[in-house]
Amino acid sequence: MELRKPPPVRRLSDAWTPPTATPPTTNGNGHHPVTSFVGAPQRAAPSSIAIDRMHVENLSVSYGEKPAVKSVSLPIRQGEVLALIGPSGCGKTTLLRSLNRLTELTRGASLSGRITLDGVDIASMEATSLRRRVTMVFQQPNPFPMSVFDNVAYVLREQASRRPRRAAVRGAVNDALGRAGLLDEVADNLDHPALRLSGGQQQRLCIARALAADPEVLLLDEPCSALDPVSTRLIEELIIKLRGDVAIVIVTHNLQQAYRVADYVAFMYLGELVEYGSAHKLFGTPSQQRTRDYVSGAFG
Amino acid sequence: MSTAPTATAGVRPRAGTASAYRLTDRLGLGLAWFFGLLFCAIAGAIVIYFAIEGIRYLRPGLLFTNPAPGVSESQTGGFLDPMLGTFIIGAMAMAIALPVGVAMAVWLSEFGRPTALARVAESAIEMMAGEPAVVLALFGLTLFELHALSFLSQTTNGVVLGQSFFAAAALLALVGLPMVVANTREGLQAIPSHVREASYALGKTKIATTRRVLLPAVRPSVITGTMLGLGRVIGDTAIVLLLMGGTLTFQPANSVPVLGLLRGTGDTLTGYIYYNAPTGDGNQPDKAYAAAFVLMLMVLALNLGVDLVVNRSRNAVRWS
Amino acid sequence: MDEDDFLEQDHGISQDQRAELGLGALVFAVVGLLLAMFAFVVHEAWPSFAHNGIGWFGPGGNLAQQIQAIITSGELKEAPVYTFHAWPLIWSTILIAAGAVAIAFPASLFISVFIVEFAPPWLRRTLEPVVRLLASVPSVIYGLAGVLVIVPLIGNHLITQSEKASVTPIIQLSGASLLAAVLILTVMIAPIMIAVFVDGLRAVPRGWLEGSLALGVNPWRTFWKVGVRTIRPVLVAGTVLATARAMGEAIMLSMVSGSVPFAPNPIDGLIFIFEPSQPLAATIIHNTEALNSAPMKATLYAIGAVLLFSSAMLSLIGWTAKRPMRRYGVIA
Numbered sequence: 001m002e003l004r005k006p007p008p009v010r011r012l013s014d015a016w017t018p019p020t021a022t023p024p025t026t027n028g029n030g031h032h033p034v035t036s037f038v039g040a041p042q043r044a045a046p047s048s049i050a051i052d053r054m055h056v057e058n059l060s061v062s063y064g065e066k067p068a069v070k071s072v073s074l075p076i077r078q079g080e081v082l083a084l085i086g087p088s089g090c091g092k093t094t095l096l097r098s099l100n101r102l103t104e105l106t107r108g109a110s111l112s113g114r115i116t117l118d119g120v121d122i123a124s125m126e127a128t129s130l131r132r133r134v135t136m137v138f139q140q141p142n143p144f145p146m147s148v149f150d151n152v153a154y155v156l157r158e159q160a161s162r163r164p165r166r167a168a169v170r171g172a173v174n175d176a177l178g179r180a181g182l183l184d185e186v187a188d189n190l191d192h193p194a195l196r197l198s199g200g201q202q203q204r205l206c207i208a209r210a211l212a213a214d215p216e217v218l219l220l221d222e223p224c225s226a227l228d229p230v231s232t233r234l235i236e237e238l239i240i241k242l243r244g245d246v247a248i249v250i251v252t253h254n255l256q257q258a259y260r261v262a263d264y265v266a267f268m269y270l271g272e273l274v275e276y277g278s279a280h281k282l283f284g285t286p287s288q289q290r291t292r293d294y295v296s297g298a299f300g
Numbered sequence: 301m302s303t304a305p306t307a308t309a310g311v312r313p314r315a316g317t318a319s320a321y322r323l324t325d326r327l328g329l330g331l332a333w334f335f336g337l338l339f340c341a342i343a344g345a346i347v348i349y350f351a352i353e354g355i356r357y358l359r360p361g362l363l364f365t366n367p368a369p370g371v372s373e374s375q376t377g378g379f380l381d382p383m384l385g386t387f388i389i390g391a392m393a394m395a396i397a398l399p400v401g402v403a404m405a406v407w408l409s410e411f412g413r414p415t416a417l418a419r420v421a422e423s424a425i426e427m428m429a430g431e432p433a434v435v436l437a438l439f440g441l442t443l444f445e446l447h448a449l450s451f452l453s454q455t456t457n458g459v460v461l462g463q464s465f466f467a468a469a470a471l472l473a474l475v476g477l478p479m480v481v482a483n484t485r486e487g488l489q490a491i492p493s494h495v496r497e498a499s500y501a502l503g504k505t506k507i508a509t510t511r512r513v514l515l516p517a518v519r520p521s522v523i524t525g526t527m528l529g530l531g532r533v534i535g536d537t538a539i540v541l542l543l544m545g546g547t548l549t550f551q552p553a554n555s556v557p558v559l560g561l562l563r564g565t566g567d568t569l570t571g572y573i574y575y576n577a578p579t580g581d582g583n584q585p586d587k588a589y590a591a592a593f594v595l596m597l598m599v600l601a602l603n604l605g606v607d608l609v610v611n612r613s614r615n616a617v618r619w620s
Numbered sequence: 621m622d623e624d625d626f627l628e629q630d631h632g633i634s635q636d637q638r639a640e641l642g643l644g645a646l647v648f649a650v651v652g653l654l655l656a657m658f659a660f661v662v663h664e665a666w667p668s669f670a671h672n673g674i675g676w677f678g679p680g681g682n683l684a685q686q687i688q689a690i691i692t693s694g695e696l697k698e699a700p701v702y703t704f705h706a707w708p709l710i711w712s713t714i715l716i717a718a719g720a721v722a723i724a725f726p727a728s729l730f731i732s733v734f735i736v737e738f739a740p741p742w743l744r745r746t747l748e749p750v751v752r753l754l755a756s757v758p759s760v761i762y763g764l765a766g767v768l769v770i771v772p773l774i775g776n777h778l779i780t781q782s783e784k785a786s787v788t789p790i791i792q793l794s795g796a797s798l799l800a801a802v803l804i805l806t807v808m809i810a811p812i813m814i815a816v817f818v819d820g821l822r823a824v825p826r827g828w829l830e831g832s833l834a835l836g837v838n839p840w841r842t843f844w845k846v847g848v849r850t851i852r853p854v855l856v857a858g859t860v861l862a863t864a865r866a867m868g869e870a871i872m873l874s875m876v877s878g879s880v881p882f883a884p885n886p887i888d889g890l891i892f893i894f895e896p897s898q899p900l901a902a903t904i905i906h907n908t909e910a911l912n913s914a915p916m917k918a919t920l921y922a923i924g925a926v927l928l929f930s931s932a933m934l935s936l937i938g939w940t941a942k943r944p945m946r947r948y949g950v951i952a
Contacts, residue, residue: 102834132836142827145850158837158845206831213835325840332734335727336747342807343750346757346765404650407643417648423936424651430861430935431928432868434901438924439657441911442664477650507639528756535758537871542908570760577760578767579875585768592761599756607749 046263049079053217053247054099054134059113061094061103068094070271071113076217078247081239083262083279085252087300091271092251096219099249100134101127117216132159135210136219140226141202143194143209148186151194151205152176155213172212179245180208181238200231207238211246218242220250224257236261255295259283267291347596354593357586363594367548367572376584379591381549382572385465386534386598389544389568392469393476393533398526400473401480406510408481409488429478437542440471444543453563454553463545464553465562471539476529483528487521488514520613524606531602534595537570546571569595658932661925667915668922671702676922679707683881687907687916694913704919706926708883712897715798715884716877717866720805725859728810729848732817737843755811763875766804771795771876779894791896796878799893804876805869809862816861820854821847853941860938864931870901879906900927 054076061069069091076082076099084092094103101122103109115122122130132155143151149166152173157163173190177183182204186192194205203223210218220239224232239248239261252258258265258279265282267275267290275282275291286292293299365378404421412418444453445462453464491514499509515522545551545565553563567575569591574580576588669676686703693701735747775795784793824847832842848855878896881903886892898906900923910916 100834102830105830105833128833128836128838130836131834135836136834138827138831138834140827142825142831144828144832144846154832154845155835155837158841210835219834325838328730328844329738329840332730332738335730336734336739336743339727339731339754339810340743340746340750343754347753349765349769350761400646400650403643403646407640407647411640411643413640417644417651421647421651423939424654426939427932427935428654430864430868430931430938432870432901432931434868434870434904435661435924435928435931436657438664438904438921439660442660442921443656474653506636508635531756535756535760537758537760538905541905542911570758573760573764574871574875577764577875579763579879588764592764595758596761599758600753603749603753603756606752 047079047244049244051078051247052076053078053118055114055116056095056099057114057116059095059098059111059115061091061098062110063106064108067271069098069268072266072268072273074266074273074276076247076249078216079244080263081243081248081250081261083250083252083258083265084268085255085258085265085294086268086274087294088253089270090268092266092268093221095268096136096221096249096251099217099219100131100136102131102136132213133215134217134219135213135215136221137203137206137210137223139222141199141206143197143202143205145195146193147191148177148194148197148205149173149190152208152212155209159213176208176212179211179242180204181234181241182208198231200227200234203227203231203235204238207235211242215246217247217249220248222251222253225253232257255283255297267294269294350589350592350596353589354596356589358590358593362587362590367567369548376576376582376587379569379572379587379594382567382569382591383594385544385550385566385568386570386595388562388566389465389469389472389540390530390534392465392562393472394526394530396469396473397476397480397529397533398522401477401525401529402484402515402522404477405481405484405488406515409485410506410510410514425478425481428474429482433475433536433538434542436471436474437539440467440539440543443467444470451563454565461545461565463543463565465544465564465566468539468543469562471543472533472536475536475539476526476533479529479532480522480525483521483525484518487518491517520609520616523609527602527606527609531599534568534598534602535570537574540568540571541574544568544571546575548572548575658928661921661928665918665921665925667700667918668702668704669925672704675705677707677710678705679883680705683708687881687919690915690919691907691910691913694910694915694917700915702915702918704922706900706923708881709898709900709903709923710926711883712798712877712881713867713899713901715897716801716805716873716899717863719798719802720809720866721859721863723802724806724810724813724862727806728813728817728858728862729855731810732814732821733843733848735814735818736821737839737847751811751814754807755815759808759869759872760875762804762808763872766800766872766876767796770800770804771797774800774894783891783894787891787895791880791882793891793894794878794896795894796876796896797894798877798884798897801873801877801897801899802893804872805866808869808872809865812862812865813858816854816858817851820851820858824850857938857941860934860941864934864938867899867934868901868927868931869899870905873899874902874905877902 052075056072056074056076059069059072060067072091072095074082084095086092097103098111099115099122103111104127111123117125117130117133122134144154146154153166153169156169156172174183174187177186182201185201186197186205194202197205203226207218207220207223224235227235236257239250242248243263250258250261252261262279265277265279266273267282267286267288269290275286275288277287282291283295286295362378363383364380366381367379368375368377404425408418408421441462443449443462444464444467445460447460449462450460452466452470454461495513495517496509499513500506504512540546544567546567547565548567550561550566551564552560554560573588573591573595576582576584576591578585681703683705686705689701690704693699731747731751735744735751739747772795774797775793778799779793779795787793821843828846828850829842832846833839837845877899879898879902880896881898882896884892884895884897888895904920904923907916907920911920
């Protein structure tokens with residue numbers, strides 16, 4: 001029996017650097033947007049409110065020896081949507097999770113710097129109280145194995161000192177479902193098991209659940225990455241609608257989504273905040289080369 | 301709701317409790333602590349109690365003398381035979397349970413057709429794991445009293461005794477079997493399918509894959525299952541009482557060296573303890589304490605062994 | 621390349637088939653053995669059931685005398701007497717098992733929650749081996765501890781002389797009692813429940829727990845409202861398995877529950893927990909010397925058959941109760 005020779009092995013070179021973008025050609029008026037989608041008509045007008053809610057001051061987070069976030073400072077305002085963008089592993093999710101102190105659930109996580117909510121250092125609050133005011137929606141929709149009604153009412157029931165009767169919370173549940181744009185679809189049967197909803201509906205249910213707590217800040221961790229385009233569009237419209245009531249911070253991989261949805265954008269790379277600015281500026285005329293490279297798709 | 305601007309910034313007024321924990325939550329947490337610590341205390345008490353009493357009554361001589369019928373403490377000898385009995389019966393039972401258990405686990409995990417048989421086999425293992433040992437012992441009695449199986453024990457006057465090392469070992473194998481099957485199966489199911497597919501893609505048969513790739517990989521699970529099964533086997537009393545004849549010393553069936561012994565009657569540490577407890581016929585609590593101490597040491601050693609194996613395997617193989 | 625591959629290159633497929641047949645036959649044989657067990661036990665037990673009918677399970681007459689009559693009839697080789705009304709034994713089994721499960725269930729649930737979530741790491745590292753240790757202690761050692769410590773404690777310190785005097789005509793209150801049996805059995809079955817519950821809790825999807833925490837619900841509540849609620853089938857499974865174990869326990873109970881086939885009566889008041897009794901499995905152990913009396917043998921096998929079927933039924937229920945967990949992707 002003959003032995004066949006194995007196919008030749010190709011090696012990647014050991015050092016790999018992200019490619020830099022070639023400067024695009026001008027299109028007439030001298031200034032050219034770095035990204036092709038700037039100027040696309042999907043954006044809504046900026047809202048008229050801007051209320052300071054949270055401040056991140058020189059925040060650094062490490063898991064054991066490895067630094068995940070290095071000395072980041074940001075404001076978070078009600079009336080604005082802040083998008084955190086950057087390639088995988090840049091620390092944007094860690095930054096988001098430190099805003100409601102979920103980083104404490106990870107063993108070995110250490111924090112330095114300060115985050116304040118309405119002027120009060122969040123480290124001095126009870127974590128559970130903080131998380132009532134800063135709620136989070138996760139990447140993978142995670143409705144509880146209960147009915148739609150119970151999911152949304154969950155927060156209201158578990159936060160009150162005495163368990164409220166169903167009639168008492170029904171109004172708040174309908175309200176939250178309405179704000180999340182889900183009420184029409186589930187109104188006829190609120191006792192439907194939540195796990196039987198479609199992915200997009202489940203995610204909107206999670207948003208409704210988070211809104212039921214009447215938070216001041218809503219954190220969204222790549223909420224649409226597991227969803228189809230129609231659900232994505234619905235949720236993006238929802239986010240723009242909600243921004244006047246709650247400060248919204250959204251982590252996203254999708255640059256077009258960030259452009260559609262955000263008022264301000266923070267670009268992070270390897271744990272550092274490379275650039276922070278309005279969406280129009282960051283996508284149109286970023287001041288940092290690295291930002292320019294990322295948003296034009298040179299690496300990611 | 302439209303995005304109406306709020307006039308004032310700052311903290312929204314919030315109804316509800318000042319603290320996030322209600323009173324019932326605190327009570328619940330306290331109860332959890334209480335029960336957890338209570339459990340540790342009970343375990344500690346048992347271990348310490350038997351350690352103290354055991355050390356008080358255990359003399360090395362006991363380990364090396366045979367039991368003898370008698371009345372007072374000095375007459376009744378030690379427990380060499382029962383201790384050897386425990387070792388022998390444990391080895392015999394697991395010698396049957398290990399290969400049979402691994403074979404069953406392999407079949408359930410890798411083959412498993414027809415599905416009806418697989419389902420029945422799974423429930424059979426579950427049922428066997430939950431069966432009272434007393435019932436297994438009764439079954440063993442009828443089984444080994446059959447003339448067809450008389451070669452496994454002694455026959456007097458045409459009546460098969462049905463009680464011997466063989467008989468007890470066979471039933472004890474049933475006691476240890478579910479542990480081996482469950483652990484081996486768990487280990488096999490933990491191996492991701494791409495490992496098997498890689499082997500099939502190289503042209504190996506399923507059985508060769510199992511022998512050369514899978515079984516070596518689940519060795520820790522097999523060892524764990526065997527040790528856990530062995531723990532159950534050496535701790536059993538009911539089967540020993542009914543199927544080993546309960547003679548304080550070995551009573552071989554004939555003078556053939558090993559087989560005669562195994563066809564004969566004897567006892568184990570558990571039977572010895574039962575006999576010497578205040579409720580038993582022998583009523584020598586001191587001896588019972590000493591034997592209990594030795595048995596506890598064996599059980600502890602097996603537990604430690606399981607912990608060691610599990611810890612080492614956790615750090616060893618990592619499937620990507 | 622192994623010799624296996626060279627030599628079996630062409631017989632690859634049939635080698636697998638042969639292995640499958642061989643292993644399958646082995647599995648079949650073991651299953652057959654189990655079925656044979658059912659058949660054998662019922663066959664031996666049949667005379668006792670046939671003679672007593674449904675009254676086998678009911679009350680009637682002095683059970684101790686009935687047992688004696690059965691034994692003597694066999695030893696003297698007279699016409700076999702099978703009259704047997706096992707209700708006191710059944711009642712004792714129910715009381716002891718139910719008592720132990722009733723105490724063990726909440727304790728085990730709290731301990732499980734504690735182990736999975738709320739214990740500090742040093743305590744968790746101690747508790748898990750402790751649970752495993754308690755699960756592996758042989759029942760005869762539990763019995764020994766019971767007989768030498770718990771029973772005298774109850775008999776000498778908890779039962780008053782007047783209480784003893786009040787029941788002397790009927791039974792002796794020596795400390796071997798329901799209370800002793802239930803206490804020790806609780807410690808014996810708790811590890812089973814804890815092992816099952818802990819596995820179930822650990823399999824709850826992390827996303828649900830995180831999601832609840834991220835809504836501002838405190839960890840204790842999160843665990844109970846989301847975690848424990850989700851594993852309700854696992855709670856059933858663990859309880860059923862523990863009940864099966866409790867009903868089948870023979871050795872420890874034979875040492876500690878008293879050897880009198882007496883049915884404790886709750887109407888007697890508090891004293892009833894001090895009364896001795898004899899559960900089904902312990903009855904078999906107590907009468908093993910009488911196995912050569914044919915009617916007694918049938919009677920003991922009848923008791924065994926009852927235990928066999930009830931424990932098989934409970935094991936099956938416990939196993940099927942774990943299945944719904946797969947619906948949520950939780951595999952327990």
